[in-house]
Amino acid sequence: MPPYESWASSTAARKVMKGNRSRDTTPELAVRRRLHAAGLRFRVAHRPEPGLNRTADIVFTKQRIAVFIDGCYWHACPKHRTVARTNASYWSEKLAQNVARDADTTSRLQDAGWTVLRFWEHDDPETVATAVAVAVRSQDPTEGSPR
Numbered sequence: 001m002p003p004y005e006s007w008a009s010s011t012a013a014r015k016v017m018k019g020n021r022s023r024d025t026t027p028e029l030a031v032r033r034r035l036h037a038a039g040l041r042f043r044v045a046h047r048p049e050p051g052l053n054r055t056a057d058i059v060f061t062k063q064r065i066a067v068f069i070d071g072c073y074w075h076a077c078p079k080h081r082t083v084a085r086t087n088a089s090y091w092s093e094k095l096a097q098n099v100a101r102d103a104d105t106t107s108r109l110q111d112a113g114w115t116v117l118r119f120w121e122h123d124d125p126e127t128v129a130t131a132v133a134v135a136v137r138s139q140d141p142t143e144g145s146p147r
Helices: 011-018 026-037 088-111 125-139
Strands: 043-046 056-060 065-070 115-120
Touching (some): 026 065, 056 125, 065 125, 115 125
């Protein structure tokens, strides 16, 4: 068997890419703090549908709402997308696959009766939290109110 060949263009690039978080990113934490302060309770990095190997950033299981806060680079934000200077064909294909998977995830969850909310990492956390809270409370008006 040939030795494993890294996809990274250099050791330094590999180290940087391995350091990227898949959960608990700064934008996620900012939104979660605001949702929690609003009295909302949710699951973090949770699989909404057990049979679907996809994880949402924030999940309201009772209301069937899945929230995704997509990173601009990894999900090819039309406003902030960049083109890789090294290994460009690999990254172009990789990001296209990510976008296709995002669309497939949204479609599958909606077909299963979920409300899917997608935001970009550059969106204002207060605005995102407000939109999420409105969606949650429209499904369950008692959510987040004092008991």
